[in-house]
Amino acid sequence: MAKNFTTREENYSEWYNEIVKRADLAENSDVRGCMVIKPYGYAIWEKMQRQLDDMFKETGHVNAYFPLFIPKSYLSKEADHVEGFAKECAVVTHYRLKTSDKGGVEVDPAAKLEEELIVRPTSETIIWNTYKNWIQSYRDLPILVNQWANVVRWEMRTRLFLRTAEFLWQEGHTAHATKEEAIEETEKMLNVYAEFAEQYMAVAVLKGKKTESERFAGALDTYCIEALMQDGKALQAGTSHFLGQNFAKAFDVKFAGKDGKQDYVWATSWGVSTRLMGALVMSHSDDHGLVLPPKLAPIQVVIVPIYKGEDQLKAIAEKIDTLLPKLKALGISVKFDDRDTHKPGWKFAEYEFKGVPIRIGLGARDLENGTAELARRDTLEKVTIDFDEIQQKVPALLQEIQDSLLAKSKARIQDTTTVVDDYEGFKKAIDKGGFVSAHWDGTPETEEQIKKETKATIRCIPLNNTLEPGTCIYSKNPSTQRVIFAKAY
Amino acid sequence: MAKNFTTREENYSEWYNEIVKRADLAENSDVRGCMVIKPYGYAIWEKMQRQLDDMFKETGHVNAYFPLFIPKSYLSKEADHVEGFAKECAVVTHYRLKTSDKGGVEVDPAAKLEEELIVRPTSETIIWNTYKNWIQSYRDLPILVNQWANVVRWEMRTRLFLRTAEFLWQEGHTAHATKEEAIEETEKMLNVYAEFAEQYMAVAVLKGKKTESERFAGALDTYCIEALMQDGKALQAGTSHFLGQNFAKAFDVKFAGKDGKQDYVWATSWGVSTRLMGALVMSHSDDHGLVLPPKLAPIQVVIVPIYKGEDQLKAIAEKIDTLLPKLKALGISVKFDDRDTHKPGWKFAEYEFKGVPIRIGLGARDLENGTAELARRDTLEKVTIDFDEIQQKVPALLQEIQDSLLAKSKARIQDTTTVVDDYEGFKKAIDKGGFVSAHWDGTPETEEQIKKETKATIRCIPLNNTLEPGTCIYSKNPSTQRVIFAKAY
Numbered sequence: 015m016a017k018n019f020t021t022r023e024e025n026y027s028e029w030y031n032e033i034v035k036r037a038d039l040a041e042n043s044d045v046r047g048c049m050v051i052k053p054y055g056y057a058i059w060e061k062m063q064r065q066l067d068d069m070f071k072e073t074g075h076v077n078a079y080f081p082l083f084i085p086k087s088y089l090s091k092e093a094d095h096v097e098g099f100a101k102e103c104a105v106v107t108h109y110r111l112k113t114s115d116k117g118g119v120e121v122d123p124a125a126k127l128e129e130e131l132i133v134r135p136t137s138e139t140i141i142w143n144t145y146k147n148w149i150q151s152y153r154d155l156p157i158l159v160n161q162w163a164n165v166v167r168w169e170m171r172t173r174l175f176l177r178t179a180e181f182l183w184q185e186g187h188t189a190h191a192t193k194e195e196a197i198e199e200t201e202k203m204l205n206v207y208a209e210f211a212e213q214y215m216a217v218a219v220l221k222g223k224k225t226e227s228e229r230f231a232g233a234l235d236t237y238c239i240e241a242l243m244q245d246g247k248a249l250q251a252g253t254s255h256f257l258g259q260n261f262a263k264a265f266d267v268k269f270a271g272k273d274g275k276q277d278y279v280w281a282t283s284w285g286v287s288t289r290l291m292g293a294l295v296m297s298h299s300d301d302h303g304l305v306l307p308p309k310l311a312p313i314q315v316v317i318v319p320i321y322k323g324e325d326q327l328k329a330i331a332e333k334i335d336t337l338l339p340k341l342k343a344l345g346i347s348v349k350f351d352d353r354d355t356h357k358p359g360w361k362f363a364e365y366e367f368k369g370v371p372i373r374i375g376l377g378a379r380d381l382e383n384g385t386a387e388l389a390r391r392d393t394l395e396k397v398t399i400d401f402d403e404i405q406q407k408v409p410a411l412l413q414e415i416q417d418s419l420l421a422k423s424k425a426r427i428q429d430t431t432t433v434v435d436d437y438e439g440f441k442k443a444i445d446k447g448g449f450v451s452a453h454w455d456g457t458p459e460t461e462e463q464i465k466k467e468t469k470a471t472i473r474c475i476p477l478n479n480t481l482e483p484g485t486c487i488y489s490k491n492p493s494t495q496r497v498i499f500a501k502a503y
Numbered sequence: 504m505a506k507n508f509t510t511r512e513e514n515y516s517e518w519y520n521e522i523v524k525r526a527d528l529a530e531n532s533d534v535r536g537c538m539v540i541k542p543y544g545y546a547i548w549e550k551m552q553r554q555l556d557d558m559f560k561e562t563g564h565v566n567a568y569f570p571l572f573i574p575k576s577y578l579s580k581e582a583d584h585v586e587g588f589a590k591e592c593a594v595v596t597h598y599r600l601k602t603s604d605k606g607g608v609e610v611d612p613a614a615k616l617e618e619e620l621i622v623r624p625t626s627e628t629i630i631w632n633t634y635k636n637w638i639q640s641y642r643d644l645p646i647l648v649n650q651w652a653n654v655v656r657w658e659m660r661t662r663l664f665l666r667t668a669e670f671l672w673q674e675g676h677t678a679h680a681t682k683e684e685a686i687e688e689t690e691k692m693l694n695v696y697a698e699f700a701e702q703y704m705a706v707a708v709l710k711g712k713k714t715e716s717e718r719f720a721g722a723l724d725t726y727c728i729e730a731l732m733q734d735g736k737a738l739q740a741g742t743s744h745f746l747g748q749n750f751a752k753a754f755d756v757k758f759a760g761k762d763g764k765q766d767y768v769w770a771t772s773w774g775v776s777t778r779l780m781g782a783l784v785m786s787h788s789d790d791h792g793l794v795l796p797p798k799l800a801p802i803q804v805v806i807v808p809i810y811k812g813e814d815q816l817k818a819i820a821e822k823i824d825t826l827l828p829k830l831k832a833l834g835i836s837v838k839f840d841d842r843d844t845h846k847p848g849w850k851f852a853e854y855e856f857k858g859v860p861i862r863i864g865l866g867a868r869d870l871e872n873g874t875a876e877l878a879r880r881d882t883l884e885k886v887t888i889d890f891d892e893i894q895q896k897v898p899a900l901l902q903e904i905q906d907s908l909l910a911k912s913k914a915r916i917q918d919t920t921t922v923v924d925d926y927e928g929f930k931k932a933i934d935k936g937g938f939v940s941a942h943w944d945g946t947p948e949t950e951e952q953i954k955k956e957t958k959a960t961i962r963c964i965p966l967n968n969t970l971e972p973g974t975c976i977y978s979k980n981p982s983t984q985r986v987i988f989a990k991a992y
């Protein structure tokens with residue numbers, strides 16, 4: 015199976031596409047820019063969703079659901095927001111088809127909507143229009159709501175998971191009585207995202223704030239987590255926005271404080287999407303296919319029997335039948351693949367390609383010796399162990415794989431982050447890949463010029479950044495701190 | 504709170520609307536026909552989803568995700584399907600807005616799609632277009648896939664949960680090598696729905712098949728579960744369709760059998776939606792508000808302290824702190840409402856209205872006596888019990904409430920099903936409400952005439968119906984069996 019498979023070295027981009035498709039994660043549909051998330055890919059996304067949802071609920075949030083459609087006029091109520099979102103989006107103009115004279119169906123011109131509806135690219139406007147009726151006094155605050163939904167942004171160049179016209183995500187939308195509380199919420203959710211990325215996806219991230227020009231349209235501050243892929247490019251993995259009173263003002267959402275005074279409500283929004291699937295694939299996978307962190311693997315352990323004839327299979331199956339309930343009782347997701355439609359070699363390659371963290375092989379000789387072969391996907395190491403040790407070794411090994419993947423991801427950031435002090439050094443570092451720490455004069459003009467000349471963007475101003483006077487690598491004007499540059503997805 | 508509240512007697516329809524809105528289940532949005540599902544309502548839907556999802560997985564299904572948009576031409580590929588679905592739907596014609604000279608934004612005429620996209624009203628077409636590439640041989644079958652998604656049908660008259668332009672649902676789409684297997688799947692999923700309705704929603708249902716004219720557009724057979732609301736109207740709560748080879752033929756999906764012969768694939772689809780929320784509300788609620796079956800209640804037990812001053816509250820809270828972990832350990836969702844912003848009386852009315860199955864009241868005198876007051880929502884009965892008995896009594900009482908609601912629902916069907924033998928009796932029975940069992944000659948013409956004259960439709964031909972020769976109540980032509988009529992939502 016891995017025979018005619020593109021390596022990272024040969025073509026990183028093609029390598030990514032092949033993994034996504036051949037590991038049955040997703041495929042392009044006939045609808046431009048829209049993907050089909052296949053069962054194996056969706057099972058990983060479900061694990062992400064379940065974990066994130068638990069974390070949202072632990073931090074006091076509840077789920078709700080708001081309309082898919084947004085009246086066109088809503089988008090223009092918040093001036094910056096419309097600039098960022100009202101352009102490339104799917105517009106519903108009619109509500110009926112009719113039978114065509116030429117066969118098939120055609121749009122019924124009589125069924126034109128008075129006001130066009132936009133398929134939500136994000137839901138701030140429709141939600142704040144709703145919150146207007148939910149909020150009268152400080153007693154109604156905070157509102158801590160999250161929505162799991164599909165959104166559409168009409169992207170011209172799409173890539174599976176990383177950039178698709180329709181994608182799945184969650185969007186948190188919270189309302190607060192004070193600025194401080196809203197900022198605290200924004201930071202809290204960034205930390206939830208960072209914890210999820212590191213502890214579950216095993217993807218190390220840098221926490222920081224976006225510069226003004228990279229901010230969410232309508233936000234006063236955008237916080238982000240930035241991950242680093244194996245090709246040295248950064249990937250924004252989640253954002254949390256402090257929206258100030260912008261949307262409250264646009265939709266006239268006021269509350270009466272304890273003192274009876276009216277004030278506009280403070281807002282945040284935060285989201286992660288199926289883009290995380292792309293980050294997951296590009297962080298850990300290798301030239302043999304997908305590598306999954308055990309905590310998000312739909313199948314954590316696969317058991318493959320190696321046998322000749324039905325009698326051998328039966329003997330192996332009997333042995334495995336004693337093991338399966340023990341592993342399941344430990345909360346381990348295990349699959350015994352006793353299909354006779356495929357050979358063991360094919361199965362080995364298949365599960366390797368699909369990134370199953372641990373593979374256990376059991377043959378006739380193992381039965382005689384009371385042994386089994388344990389193969390771990392991340393290092394491809396194999397060891398022969400006593401069969402009776404399996405239930406004890408597997409949980410520890412799963413944890414070891416999880417930890418090891420995170421350690422590798424952390425090391426990647428550490429090893430490839432370059433500190434530079436001049437523009438020549440900067441350009442070399444950007445070409446090499448990885449994060450580049452450099453002084454910047456704080457102006458969007460300089461940021462824009464650097465982007466034009468090198469394709470590098472400011473990924474973030476790290477949280478708790480050390481203030482350190484210096485000289486901007488580009489303009490040579492004074493700078494107060496270093497920021498993190500990189501080329502990015 | 505319940506003061507100026509409409510009773511069922513006064514206006515059943517208004518009673519329903521008030522419960523949905525005032526119990527914070529859902530509200531209308533500014534977007535025509537689209538609702539906002541509020542956190543409390545969504546929490547119930549989440550419980551439904553989780554349980555159904557578990558049942559789907561136990562029966563071998565996996566989840567996936569397909570595009571929101573369907574190319575217009577796909578809808579017309581299956582002749583019956585286009586008749587049923589291609590009419591009232593949201594049509595995307597453009598993919599960009601631009602800044603308008605008049606301020607705001609307007610549709611960019613330059614960004615017109617070559618082929619219009621339909622927001623999915625159901626996904627058979629896009630999914631079978633995808634399955635075409637997934638299926639080559641019998642080894643690829645069966646495909647047992649489910650999707651949780653939003654769909655849009657442009658309804659002219661909408662009602663919260665019961666009929667909305669956008670709604671949430673799940674749609675299973677399976678592919679099989681044989682007709683028998685597909686029929687078995689269709690029936691299996693109908694049984695899953697019936698079990699869910701009865702065991703979790705506590706809603707008794709009748710299982711049956713639809714007549715030809717009530718069938719899903721594109722199906723050879725539509726199986727359904729029909730529930731009966733308190734006003735005597737039926738509500739179709741779930742459907743499971745045997746699609747034959749219709750969609751396989753429309754999208755040219757063939758497979759090679761073990762003998763190498765090519766044949767079209769057999770299909771099923773099945774779905775339930777947020778409409779179930781409407782069925783839940785209308786099945787159990789009373790003139791005091793919502794009544795929820797414990798298995799789907801977001802809060803199963805609420806504890807309300809009755810106190811004067813902080814000292815009393817503190818003493819009660821300390822006592823409750825010993826109880827909460829015990830109840831939680833039993834898997835019971837319990838809330839201790841110690842807010843000082845609202846009085847106990849307000850809280851009692853609030854939780855009663857929101858249908859929390861058990862309310863525990865604890866005051867200063869209870870502390871002295873070692874007692875507590877237990878109130879069950881369904882019967883409004885109150886008993887004083889020993890505080891130490893709570894953890895033992897609550898689980899049993901929750902089960903009792905669950906069973907009692909189902910028993911009432913079953914009794915409603917039994918008590919209101921009328922067997923009639925002539926058209927006069929039929930019309931009277933239909934006016935009275937409930938299911939009406941009557942002979943029908945089997946023709947769509949008779950069905951249509953009866954519908955016109957009485958607004959009653961054939962809800963289903965019960966599964967395992969006794970064949971019994973008789974005379975059609977309308978045409979007086981010979982009939983082979985009785986079918987079930989009712990007015991319906």
